Amino acid sequence: MLKRVFVANRGEIALRIIRACRDLGITSIIGYSEADKDSLPVNLADEKICIGPASPLESYLNIPSILSAMDVMHVDSVHPGYGFLSENPFFVEICNSSRITFIGPSADNLRLMGNKSEARRTVSKNRLPVVPGVDNLVDIEDACKQAKKIGFPVMIKASAGGGGRGMRVARNQDEFRIHWSACQQEAKIAFDNPSLYIEKFIERPRHIEIQVLADEKGNVFVFPERDCSLQRRHQKLIEETPSPVVDVYIRKKLQKIARKICKVINYTSAGTIEFLMGGRYAFFMEMNTRIQVEHPITEMITNFDLVKSQIEIASGEKIPYRHNFVGFTGHSIECRINAEDPEKNFLPSPGKIKKLILPGGPGIRVDTHIYQDYIIPPYYDSLIAKLISYGRTREEAIARMQRALQEMKVDGVATTIDFYKKVLEHPVFQSGRYYVGWLEKIQEDSKNSGKNQ
Incomplete structure (x- = not known):
């Protein structure tokens, strides 16, 4: 098992990795920027080291600085989280040459699937459906x-x-x-x-994805689909699993395609195969070769710890699960709480959190790095929390998410909380008949109705 993991990220995903390390008895070492010196991950990691100024180019994307920090801290591995260097094959190769284990796929995997044209060609060549x-x-x-x-x-x-x-x-x-x-x-x-x-271009499609997990022994496990169709400008905002429009037949079909892709490219670690669905037809879109922001909803319905599994796979361990098609129970929804103002075209809203009340109760999980009096820096992504609900049914998961959104209070900065309340109340969301582009349509309709009043 790996012993000293360098966390090359920030925010909620850095904290998620630190907690997975702690569960496994592994020492976590975080590299942080000057802007993140007072962040929760920095406070909770076992060890810490500054890797540069606030600018991502000078810190979280600064490969020489990160390599120097890893050398100074005597780490044996690095977890990149998502974003930043998580899908950079050059970084993986440098880690390999420095005898540092990259917790993720191989450089070849990243290079192949990172080029969308090459990925499409590889999938098409193996007689799998592409747009x-x-x-x-x-x-x-x-x-x-x-x-x-x-x-x-x-x-x-x-x-x-x-x-x-x-x-x-x-x-x-x-x-x-x-x-x-x-x-x-x-x-x-x-x-x-x-x-x-x-x-x-497929009109009114659904964005459906399959989570995969593959170890170095050749085992490939596929999970139930996630529906990520609720987006704004191609950025996911609300995800749920299972999808309200995917039946058992389509699920198995997508899982088999995802599993075959992993086998063809000899994939290892966690990854996600993304599909566009039009009616009952699904087409391969791309593969994300990293842990996804929305991974918690899959964890909620399968009781799998995907981040912990990534670390175990990188340690050379076999996934202790017998079935290639992972079963599930219940339903889970995630709302990405962003420090943005929906009334001002989702303008980022950095600043000091003057008051914070996080929700709880049955079926609620909150993945966040914020706390009261925390100052949200203006240099990074505006995600401040992931609100996750679980229910035995979709209706129960929706009701619990509505309760959680009602309970959650963030004063001092604008957030997307109230926007999500409206979305969850909407009859189209309640019925599950939404599609990619629907969120933008209701926003436009809302603006137009306001002008006409």
Whole structure:
């Protein structure tokens, strides 16, 4: 078993990793930026070391600084969490050459699945369903011809993309030319790779994903699906499992596809296969080669500790589970509580938390790094807490989430709590008939009705 794990992240996921280490009797060492010196993960880690100034480029993305810190602290492994260096194959290779175990997939896995075009090609080559499209496009004239062949509307995506960046929907040729240039520029800035691909845009799709866990012994375990269709600008806000629109037949089909992909690429660690669903048809979209923000809802219905399992797999241990298809009971929902103002187009709201009341009671879990008087820094993602509910039924999980949202109080900064209250009350959410783009539609409808009053 690993003995000294370096936590190369911040916020709630850093705290989640620290707790998993503690459960396993492993020493946790956190690398933190100057802006995070008073954060909860820094206070609760066994050991700590500053890795640089507030800017992510000078701290959490600063590979030389992190390597120096790991050397000074004599660690034997590193957990990257999500974001930052979690899907950087170069970082994995440097860790390997320094004899530091990277708690995650191999550099080859990251390189293959990190390039969306290569990932699509690999999946398609193995006769698995992908959205009709063309990849590795750079020239706009060639791209226009391909878009016409596929048929509008099309989605333009960055080949090296992620997190909703470098993505646009084009409904005609004029829109395509405008969005192509914008996507290419965004892709170049964000990923240093201007290569794009286009695929058929599916109207009112569902975003469904399958959690996977694979050990070094060749065992691949697949979990029940998560529904991540409630998004704003391609950023997930509310997730639930199981999906209200996925039946047993579709679930098994998606799980088999996910398992086959992992086997084909010889995948290890935790990962997520993402699908777009239109009606009863599902198409491979991409693979996230890291722990996901929304992993707790899977833990709630399966009683699996995914972060702990990641560490055990990296230690060379076999997953102590007999069935490849993991069973589940009940229903779970997650609301990502962000320090943003929904009334001001979700403008980030950093600042001091003057009052904090966290919810509790049956079926409620809160993953957070904040506390009363904590100052939310302006340099990072606006996620301040993940509110998770569990119920024997979807109805019970919704009712418990509504109770938790009612109980939770965060004064001093704007949050998305009240916005989620409205979403959960909406008859479309209650019925489970929502889709990707629905949240933005009800926001637009709400604005228009306000103007007409």
